[in-house]
Amino acid sequence: MRADALRDPGHPRRSYLDEDVSLRSWLLTTDHKRIGLLFLGALSGTLALGGIFALLMRLELLSPEPSLVEPQTYNRLFTWHGVIMVWLFLIPSIPTTLGNVLLPIMIGAREIAFPRLNLASFWVYVLGVAVTLVGMAAGGTDTGWTFYPPYSSRTPTSVVPILMGIFILGISSMLSGINFIVTTHTMRTEGMHWLRLPLFVWNVYATSWIMVLATPVLAMALILIAVDHGFGLGVFDPSQGGDPILYQHLFWFYSHPAVYIMILPGMGVVGEVVAAMAHKNWISYEALAFSAVGIAAVGFLTWGHHMFVSGMLALDVGIFGILSMLVAIFSAIKVIVWTGTLYRGSIALEVPLFYVFGFLFLFGFGGMTGVALASTSVDIHWHDTYFVVGHFHLIMVGGTLTAFLAGLYYWLPKLCGRMYARRAAFVAMLLVVFGFAFTFFPHLLLGNAGMPRRYAAYPEEFQVLHVISTLGSWMLTAGLVLAVLNLIHGWRRGEPADNPWDSRGIEWSTASPPPKHNFAGRLTVLDRPHQYWADEPPWRLE
Amino acid sequence: MHPSPRSYVATWAALMLLSGITLALARVPLGEPGTVLALGLASAKALLIAVFFMHLIEQRSVNALFLSIALVLVLAFVALSAMDVGTRGDAVGELPAPVAAPEPARLSKVR
Amino acid sequence: MTTAVPHPRLQPHFEDLAKQAHAARLGMWLFLASELLLFSALFALYASYRAGHHDVFREAVHHTSFWLGAAMTGILITSSLAMALALHAVRDGRPDRSVRWLCACIGLGALFLVVKAFEYTEHFREGIFPGIYYAYPELPHPGAVVFFTLYYLMTGLHAVHVIGGLNVLGSVARSTGRRRYDATYHTPVELAGLYWHLVDMIWIFLWPAFYLLR
Numbered sequence: 001m002r003a004d005a006l007r008d009p010g011h012p013r014r015s016y017l018d019e020d021v022s023l024r025s026w027l028l029t030t031d032h033k034r035i036g037l038l039f040l041g042a043l044s045g046t047l048a049l050g051g052i053f054a055l056l057m058r059l060e061l062l063s064p065e066p067s068l069v070e071p072q073t074y075n076r077l078f079t080w081h082g083v084i085m086v087w088l089f090l091i092p093s094i095p096t097t098l099g100n101v102l103l104p105i106m107i108g109a110r111e112i113a114f115p116r117l118n119l120a121s122f123w124v125y126v127l128g129v130a131v132t133l134v135g136m137a138a139g140g141t142d143t144g145w146t147f148y149p150p151y152s153s154r155t156p157t158s159v160v161p162i163l164m165g166i167f168i169l170g171i172s173s174m175l176s177g178i179n180f181i182v183t184t185h186t187m188r189t190e191g192m193h194w195l196r197l198p199l200f201v202w203n204v205y206a207t208s209w210i211m212v213l214a215t216p217v218l219a220m221a222l223i224l225i226a227v228d229h230g231f232g233l234g235v236f237d238p239s240q241g242g243d244p245i246l247y248q249h250l251f252w253f254y255s256h257p258a259v260y261i262m263i264l265p266g267m268g269v270v271g272e273v274v275a276a277m278a279h280k281n282w283i284s285y286e287a288l289a290f291s292a293v294g295i296a297a298v299g300f301l302t303w304g305h306h307m308f309v310s311g312m313l314a315l316d317v318g319i320f321g322i323l324s325m326l327v328a329i330f331s332a333i334k335v336i337v338w339t340g341t342l343y344r345g346s347i348a349l350e351v352p353l354f355y356v357f358g359f360l361f362l363f364g365f366g367g368m369t370g371v372a373l374a375s376t377s378v379d380i381h382w383h384d385t386y387f388v389v390g391h392f393h394l395i396m397v398g399g400t401l402t403a404f405l406a407g408l409y410y411w412l413p414k415l416c417g418r419m420y421a422r423r424a425a426f427v428a429m430l431l432v433v434f435g436f437a438f439t440f441f442p443h444l445l446l447g448n449a450g451m452p453r454r455y456a457a458y459p460e461e462f463q464v465l466h467v468i469s470t471l472g473s474w475m476l477t478a479g480l481v482l483a484v485l486n487l488i489h490g491w492r493r494g495e496p497a498d499n500p501w502d503s504r505g506i507e508w509s510t511a512s513p514p515p516k517h518n519f520a521g522r523l524t525v526l527d528r529p530h531q532y533w534a535d536e537p538p539w540r541l542e
Numbered sequence: 543m544h545p546s547p548r549s550y551v552a553t554w555a556a557l558m559l560l561s562g563i564t565l566a567l568a569r570v571p572l573g574e575p576g577t578v579l580a581l582g583l584a585s586a587k588a589l590l591i592a593v594f595f596m597h598l599i600e601q602r603s604v605n606a607l608f609l610s611i612a613l614v615l616v617l618a619f620v621a622l623s624a625m626d627v628g629t630r631g632d633a634v635g636e637l638p639a640p641v642a643a644p645e646p647a648r649l650s651k652v653r
Numbered sequence: 654m655t656t657a658v659p660h661p662r663l664q665p666h667f668e669d670l671a672k673q674a675h676a677a678r679l680g681m682w683l684f685l686a687s688e689l690l691l692f693s694a695l696f697a698l699y700a701s702y703r704a705g706h707h708d709v710f711r712e713a714v715h716h717t718s719f720w721l722g723a724a725m726t727g728i729l730i731t732s733s734l735a736m737a738l739a740l741h742a743v744r745d746g747r748p749d750r751s752v753r754w755l756c757a758c759i760g761l762g763a764l765f766l767v768v769k770a771f772e773y774t775e776h777f778r779e780g781i782f783p784g785i786y787y788a789y790p791e792l793p794h795p796g797a798v799v800f801f802t803l804y805y806l807m808t809g810l811h812a813v814h815v816i817g818g819l820n821v822l823g824s825v826a827r828s829t830g831r832r833r834y835d836a837t838y839h840t841p842v843e844l845a846g847l848y849w850h851l852v853d854m855i856w857i858f859l860w861p862a863f864y865l866l867r
Contacts, residue, residue, distance in 0.1 A: 110665075110666045177683075178680050182683065186679065187666075227806075232785035232786070233784035233785075233805075240784060242795075243705065246701055249626065250694050312626050313625070313626060316629075319622075547738060547741055554731065554734040558727065561727065568867065577866055580861040581858075584860070588854045592854070604679065608682045609686065612686035619694075620696055628701070
């Protein structure tokens with residue numbers, strides 16, 4: 001049947017995958033769904049690359065002395081790992097893949113608002129990756145992904161190409177953000193009021209605001225390091241009247257909201273999966289929608305909690321601490337609503353839901369350690385230790401990556417009309433979730449015991465925990481590799497599937513995979529998504 | 543519906559007038575209030591440009607909303623950063639007495 | 654309803670030209686918001702350093718050209734008027750008049766750059782360079798170094814935006830002259846105008862910061 005659809009332009013099952021299968025049509029596509037898949041391919045590569053550096057670091061950390069690499073090389077490894085994972089993988093991750101494919105469909109639109117700008121966002125991303133990799137090939141830099149001056153201005157390593165690469169990636173990020181915001185505002189179909197938007201859309205929309213408004217500040221911070229490194233315009237140099245702490249203000253003004261760029265889309269996925277897997281309405285749609293906006297808004301005002309020990313005035317420290325705790329309240333509200341939605345639902349024990357369970361457990365710890373770190377007095381003990389490393393990996397990997405996998409598994413049938421092999425998927429999920437736990441829970445203990453971050457050498461008494469962590473990293477890697485292979489196998493040879501979850505998310509109203517213009521007819525939305533109490537789903541497609 | 547050329551010229555005249563006032567005030571030593579005044583005048587000029595030249599007055603309010611969101615964020619950012627540097631060095635009472643350092647951890651010989 | 658031929662400029666995924674224009678404008682406002690945030694990073698530095706080096710900053714403002722600053726402000730405000738009139742003309746279905754106003758805007762923008770170049774040259778002659786190249790004997794304090802480094806960075810970034818703007822305006826003027834825009838479709842002119850007015854707006858804050866707050 002697929003062959004028929006490929007040949008016949010009028011075939012009823014002809015999808016966006018069947019329209020023109022040439023390489024050129026893919027690389028120059030303006031179809032938001034194909035662009036999402038292009039990003040998915042590219043991001044698999046950057047995840048793998050960032051992961052390789054992580055594995056090398058964990059190998060080095062098996063022994064208390066520098067064994068595998070010189071400390072100077074180790075500095076480059078954690079810099080590359082951080083830069084790749086943050087800017088080449090996590091920031092684009094869910095928005096450019098699942099967001100690109102699903103956002104227009106979820107609001108009933110035929111296409112994204114600016115299709116050519118969308119294609120540009122992909123190729124600008126590729127350019128940014130290329131420039132960054134050129135910098136790494138030239139020896140890379142050893143400043144850490146945070147590029148603090150004065151060292152970043154003085155390092156003999158090739159920091160400028162990497163800064164330029166990140167700058168270019170920032171442009172790609174902003175192009176996506178602008179597209180998503182304008183699409184959500186202007187291309188909603190009949191009946192799709194703001195308070196009927198799917199939660200995934202709310203979360204990606206909130207994320208897009210952060211992308212558009214925070215990224216320029218990062219751009220400026222990085223340009224200023226580059227001009228200092230290259231031309232001696234030391235705007236952060238005390239001998240020229242500057243202040244290195246101001247760099248931290250500029251850097252963290254972006255990089256704290258950046259972590260919300262990384263987690264909010266994951267929260268959107270969780271919201272969708274939870275309702276579908278519990279076959280139950282959210283216990284509070286508004287709480288989930290407004291908390292997303294709340295996280296984005298308040299998240300802009302919490303950057304100082306990365307600088308508690310920098311010498312800021314106590315009043316500033318207090319303000320940032322309180323705001324950091326406030327933003328956690330929104331996350332807590334989400335966790336409560338998700339859990340409440342699952343409670344007494346008609347639970348489908350499927351792999352996406354298991355990833356959500358993993359998310360709830362790991363993100364719960366991540367969030368709580370975050371609130372703990374927001375307590376200034378305790379942060380003084382934990383700052384720059386492995387406790388912080390454990391905290392943010394719990395969120396980034398335990399949260400975002402788990403949610404990303406949940407989304408890929410939940411929406412695989414939507415993207416390609418096929419189902420994955422369940423048993424292998426389940427095994428992969430166990431390896432990922434438990435592998436993650438073994439890798440990163442030791443970090444919390446290590447950090448609390450005093451192990452500083454970014455060190456290749458450590459006291460002997462920390463070795464046991466480091467070994468556990470490294471073994472965990474191998475388990476996590478195995479799980480991720482198995483998951484990727486499982487998804488690819490499902491795409492190519494899985495059982496045909498249309499809506500295996502019997503989900504009432506709006507995106508399931510159209511065919512799986514969808515036609516090129518998303519809907520065969522005109523979609524009218526009648527109610528909020530995921531209405532499981534009603535007899536009919538909340539849409540009309542004619 | 544669209545502003546007429548006359549309203550554009552009127553906006554221009556208002557902008558030039560406000561600029562003139564700003565110029566005149568700059569020659570008068572006013573200290574801190576002078577800074578606030580100059581920023582206020584600049585904001586008024588920016589508002590005129592946004593509302594009339596950039597047509598916010600005739601367009602849907604969502605455009606003005608977008609601009610306002612950006613402005614609020616800019617203000618928060620500039621204020622909180624400046625507050626840190628501006629108060630650097632302000633002590634908060636007596637520092638507590640130093641505590642004896644604990645035993646250093648046993649580090650193996652580093653190559 | 655008559656089955657009208659869709660406007661040649663209407664993209665297939667938009668219902669009508671009005672929606673398409675609204676989407677374009679909204680996207681442009683988002684871009685402008687991001688530009689505001691870009692400059693705000695530098696304004697944050699300026700405000701912070703001014704708070705830290707208060708008296709030196711005040712003193713340093715005396716060493717920029719009061720009257721050239723005023724001239725540049727007047728030039729940019731007038732160029733904004735020209736831009737507004739250019740958009741009005743094309744909306745009115747008078748592309749030739751629009752081209753004339755666009756050229757006036759470009760001319761004033763170019764004049765702004767000429768004055769700026771002259772100003773920079775004067776500074777260079779006195780030894781006022783950014784960063785480690787600073788060699789101005791009258792104001793040796795490090796606070797003055799950071800003032801002038803910020804001066805070059807901020808007015809320089811602004812000038813780069815002016816140059817970019819002139820390029821865009823030039824291409825828009827060319828297209829308007831070739832009758833590619835008319836009363837029904839003139840979105841690029843509108844978007845170029847929004848950009849140009851933003852450039853003016855940013856200067857309105859740069860002006861007191863570097864020329865007036867003495």
